[in-house]
Amino acid sequence: MRSLSHRARFMALGATVALGAALVAACSSSNGSSSANKSPIVIGTSLSLTGDFSADGQAFKRGYELWASDVNAKGGLLGRKVKLEILNDNSSPTQVDTNYTDLITVKHVDLTFGPFSSLLTAPAAQVAHRYGYAFVEGAGGSGLVFSEKLPNVFDVALPVVNSLDPFINWMKSLPASQRPATAAYPSADDPFASPQVAKTQATLESLGIKTVYSKVFPEEVPDYLPNANLVASKKPDMVVLGSTDVPTVSSFMHAFQQQHFNPKIFIATAGPDQGGAFVSAVGAGNANGMMVPNAWFPGFQKASSMKMVNEYVQKYGGSASDVNADVAEAYSVGEVVAQAVDHNKSLSNSKIISYLHSGVTLDSVEGPVMFNALGENVKAIAFVFQWQNGQYVQVLPTNAQGSKSIVVPKPNWSG
Amino acid sequence: MANQIAQAIAAGILGGGVYALMAAGLTLIFGVLDIINVAQGIFVVLGAYLSYVLSVHLHIDLFVGLLITVPAMFIIGIVIYWLFIRPLRGAERTSMTLLACFAVALIIEGILYREFGSNYVSLKAWYTTSSVHLFGFYLPVIYLLGFGLAVVAIGLIYLMLYRTKFGRAVRATMQNQTAARLVGIDVNRVAALTFGVGTAVTAIGGMVFGAISGGFTPNSGYDLISRLLAIVILAGMGSIGGALAAAVFMTTAEAVVDIWQPTWSVAVFYLAMVIILTVRPQGIFGRAGVRAQ
Numbered sequence: 001m002r003s004l005s006h007r008a009r010f011m012a013l014g015a016t017v018a019l020g021a022a023l024v025a026a027c028s029s030s031n032g033s034s035s036a037n038k039s040p041i042v043i044g045t046s047l048s049l050t051g052d053f054s055a056d057g058q059a060f061k062r063g064y065e066l067w068a069s070d071v072n073a074k075g076g077l078l079g080r081k082v083k084l085e086i087l088n089d090n091s092s093p094t095q096v097d098t099n100y101t102d103l104i105t106v107k108h109v110d111l112t113f114g115p116f117s118s119l120l121t122a123p124a125a126q127v128a129h130r131y132g133y134a135f136v137e138g139a140g141g142s143g144l145v146f147s148e149k150l151p152n153v154f155d156v157a158l159p160v161v162n163s164l165d166p167f168i169n170w171m172k173s174l175p176a177s178q179r180p181a182t183a184a185y186p187s188a189d190d191p192f193a194s195p196q197v198a199k200t201q202a203t204l205e206s207l208g209i210k211t212v213y214s215k216v217f218p219e220e221v222p223d224y225l226p227n228a229n230l231v232a233s234k235k236p237d238m239v240v241l242g243s244t245d246v247p248t249v250s251s252f253m254h255a256f257q258q259q260h261f262n263p264k265i266f267i268a269t270a271g272p273d274q275g276g277a278f279v280s281a282v283g284a285g286n287a288n289g290m291m292v293p294n295a296w297f298p299g300f301q302k303a304s305s306m307k308m309v310n311e312y313v314q315k316y317g318g319s320a321s322d323v324n325a326d327v328a329e330a331y332s333v334g335e336v337v338a339q340a341v342d343h344n345k346s347l348s349n350s351k352i353i354s355y356l357h358s359g360v361t362l363d364s365v366e367g368p369v370m371f372n373a374l375g376e377n378v379k380a381i382a383f384v385f386q387w388q389n390g391q392y393v394q395v396l397p398t399n400a401q402g403s404k405s406i407v408v409p410k411p412n413w414s415g
Numbered sequence: 416m417a418n419q420i421a422q423a424i425a426a427g428i429l430g431g432g433v434y435a436l437m438a439a440g441l442t443l444i445f446g447v448l449d450i451i452n453v454a455q456g457i458f459v460v461l462g463a464y465l466s467y468v469l470s471v472h473l474h475i476d477l478f479v480g481l482l483i484t485v486p487a488m489f490i491i492g493i494v495i496y497w498l499f500i501r502p503l504r505g506a507e508r509t510s511m512t513l514l515a516c517f518a519v520a521l522i523i524e525g526i527l528y529r530e531f532g533s534n535y536v537s538l539k540a541w542y543t544t545s546s547v548h549l550f551g552f553y554l555p556v557i558y559l560l561g562f563g564l565a566v567v568a569i570g571l572i573y574l575m576l577y578r579t580k581f582g583r584a585v586r587a588t589m590q591n592q593t594a595a596r597l598v599g600i601d602v603n604r605v606a607a608l609t610f611g612v613g614t615a616v617t618a619i620g621g622m623v624f625g626a627i628s629g630g631f632t633p634n635s636g637y638d639l640i641s642r643l644l645a646i647v648i649l650a651g652m653g654s655i656g657g658a659l660a661a662a663v664f665m666t667t668a669e670a671v672v673d674i675w676q677p678t679w680s681v682a683v684f685y686l687a688m689v690i691i692l693t694v695r696p697q698g699i700f701g702r703a704g705v706r707a708q
Contacts, residue, residue, distance in 0.1 A: 277534045
């Protein structure tokens with residue numbers, strides 16, 4: 001009996017110590033806004049600085065750094081400077097998991113920002129959720145990310161599946177006689193590319209546009225010639241290509257040119273939005289008429305966006321056309337988190353999550369941001385852009401401010 | 416449908432030539448040195464970047480540029496051998512060379528990232544987007560040239576191996592290094608030159624890869640290495656001609672499967688490879704046969 005009592009006291013003491021330690025830990029992680037604490041706010045992120053997504057990862061890094069630079073120039077957040085802790089995940093979904101675990105449990109960052117691509121955002125969001133961190137991201141807009149229904153995930157970008165909506169709506173608006181009769185839908189097996197192509201195909205088939213080719217090919221194919229030749233052999237009026245990068249769309253364009261096939265309409269889900277890298281790969285003449293959906297472009301007529309573009313050019317050189325949407329998406333992540341922190345006057349991740357789920361409309365360089373229950377930005381604006389005589393111009397929605405006339409049929413290859 | 420199959424076979428055969436160019440150096444180096452050169456993918460990319468520099472900055476045609484990039488890659492290969500491979504000795508040599516090659520790949524990738532960044536670049540010339548009408552098909556000129564180069568390069572390697580004194584030394588080294596030393600062959604010199612030749616051939620494969628890929632970055636080599644290894648394993652490691660045959664088989668099988676189900680195209684090739692290796696574990700041409708030729 002005596003030994004039991006001693007054991008009970010020992011356990012009570014142990015529990016008290018553990019509770020105390022937990023409280024101290026909780027206070028140090030979630031209440032870092034103590035006014036006495038003037039150490040920098042550390043924001044952790046994992047980016048694909050090497051690997052398949054390195055071009056996008058590097059652009060994201062610049063976007064985050066540009067935002068941090070701007071915030072610090074204004075005095076920081078809650079009176080504290082912002083410091084970014086960026087780890088390289090080498091475009092690996094496994095490494096991204098390790099990186100966020102490291103950022104949260106070892107480096108004890110105050111906040112986390114998302115990585116690039118849905119493939120990496122999905123596992124990363126799970127890690128952040130496990131530790132109660134808000135996970136605001138700018139490049140994880142596919143169903144792969146939202147299917148888990150994690151309460152901590154917020155994507156500032158346009159939901160992937162809605163990206164081609166302006167294109168679909170434009171097709172709907174055309175008289176039947178002006179719509180293309182046939183269409184091909186080759187797509188990379190990727191959570192970014194295939195959902196939007198599948199939605200487009202289903203809708204356009206209901207409009208009577210006949211599908212002559214619809215195949216999904218592996219994401220990492222070094223040689224696209226056989227697939228592109230098959231599309232060309234069907235001679236569709238329109239090609240909707242589910243691409244994730246410049247080489248995919250460039251390879252299809254080269255193959256079409258070699259097959260003397262020029263579709264009247266050619267839209268790719270990614271690639272033509274990469275500015276100079278795209279034009280360099282395909283040639284200025286061949287770029288003419290190519291279309292791509294996106295939620296932002298360097299000429300976006302919004303004061304904060306134009307300011308960001310100018311700052312980017314000043315800091316990194318080049319021209320406005322070199323600023324791709326990745327930069328704006330990353331910058332927007334910072335803006336959204338900053339507004340939540342400022343509103344809450346706290347770095348508490350749980351308060352950030354609650355605030356972002358409150359239905360509030362926030363502002364970003366990409367336009368308004370409001371999250372639904374899944375964390376999708378329901379106010380994101382969708383556009384379609386087209387290369388016209390060396391200029392990357394907004395063409396859809398046709399009634400949107402700044403939209404120019406769409407060039408159809410696509411000019412012949414001349415690169 | 417018959418037309419599509421014929422076109423897929425044509426595309427597969429031509430694409431096979433490009434892969435053979437990239438795999439020839441890998442199989443040559445393995446045949447002589449017993450080294451599985453996992454840096455072969457980055458060598459291909461390095462060759463592509465060298466062609467890019469000559470093309471964009473010095474306006475030298477991609478094929479003319481090979482007169483510079485091939486010797487340059489030969490020297491790079493010899494330097495890499497002397498710095499990283501030659502010092503490795505002992506029972507763990509094979510596994511250590513694997514790690515050394517991986518380290519070489521990471522170093523080259525890092526240098527390329529530093530010099531060229533992560534944006535895609537591509538090789539362009541009039542023949543990269545043009546085609547000729549042959550046998551009822553439009554055949555891409557760059558693929559035809561690439562296939563021709565593959566046949567010529569493999570033919571030259573074959574002549575070097577079987578019609579020159581150096582080739583006899585190489586084959587003797589392939590068969591038995593100790594015996595080769597006993598008959599006065601400088602095995603280290605042969606090994607270094609073979610590594611150089613294997614790397615030099617990759618300059619050609621790199622140029623053609625850069626011209627057909629639609630864009631490449633320093634990271635592009637990783638997508639290649641598994642396919643190149645599969646080709647040389649199927650061919651029989653060390654078989655130069657076998658690399659061409661296996662590459663053509665791989666790309667043709669994939670192109671034909673693409674007609675029905677592209678997502679299965681890669682899997683079908685690897686499935687075929689497993690079945691063939693079950694019957695012939697030494698590969699189609701077989702390592703022993705290669706060395707005894």
